[in-house]
Amino acid sequence: MFINNFDPIAFNFFSLEIRWYSLSYIFGIIFAWFYCKKLLIKDKKILDLFDDLISYIIIGVILGGRLGYVIFYNLDYYIKNVSEILMIWKGGMSFHGGLIGVIIATYIFSKKNKINSFLFLDLISISAPIGIFLGRVSNFINSELYGKETNLPWSVKFQKIDNIDRHPSQIYEAFFEGIILFILLNFVFKKWLYKSPGMISALFLIFYSIFRFFIEFTREPDIQIGYILFNLTLGQILCCAFLIFGLFLFSKKK
Secondary structure, three states: OEEEOOOOEEEEEOOEEEEHHHHHHHHHHHHHHHHHHHHHOOOHHHHHHHHHHHHHHHHHHHHHHHHHHHHHHOHHHHHHOHHHOOOHHHOOOOHHHHHHHHHHHHHHHHHHHOOOHHHHHHHHHHHHHHHHHHHHHHHHHOOOOOEOEOOOOOOEEEOOOOOOEEOOHHHHHHHHHHHHHHHHHHHHOHHHOOOOOOHHHHHHHHHHHHHHHHHHHHEOOOOOOOOOOOOOOHHHHHHHHHHHHHHHHHHHHO
């Protein structure tokens, strides 16, 4: 059993608090950008445009992630507290919302530059597990999205939450949605990158949705929502929707 008593603040810069969660976003984007630029992109036109795309991706992630959380997870609260919607530093980001935001931003950018959007979406998909891994580790440090009670030897006690031994569900997600998904897309299915635009994106949606759907059985549901349909969480229901879309896209691109 491991005791988690990490400080969510990485360091202070004068009066500004720099949190691990913010750093995970920053370094996730930097590492993914570097990986794509130095190792994945071979086409000069794509390479030249990729730097400009990053700003679109950042906007898509932040706006989509925040609005996704507001709409999917806590709409009643934010209807009554509209001024807090922009207070991202108070927490509340949705992965699926951020994903939708990135897809929309990439489509707009690609249409503007008259390029197949799947060329960019595949690059984003193949490098996204880097950011997902860092994000889930920061969730663990922050003692958020924690797991259900368990007596397994690798259980974790989140002292900021309670004295219950719990599943380290954030670490499960970091491993499967980060490391395993990265290996699958970069070493097993990388052959489809450029050869069949959209295939990597479809595989990302399929495997991410499967991994997260099953891992969520070890995770506590969002307290303001609980379980919804067939004792499934909202995250699992969203995973089902994205899985169906991923399978549809795979069938179209195969």
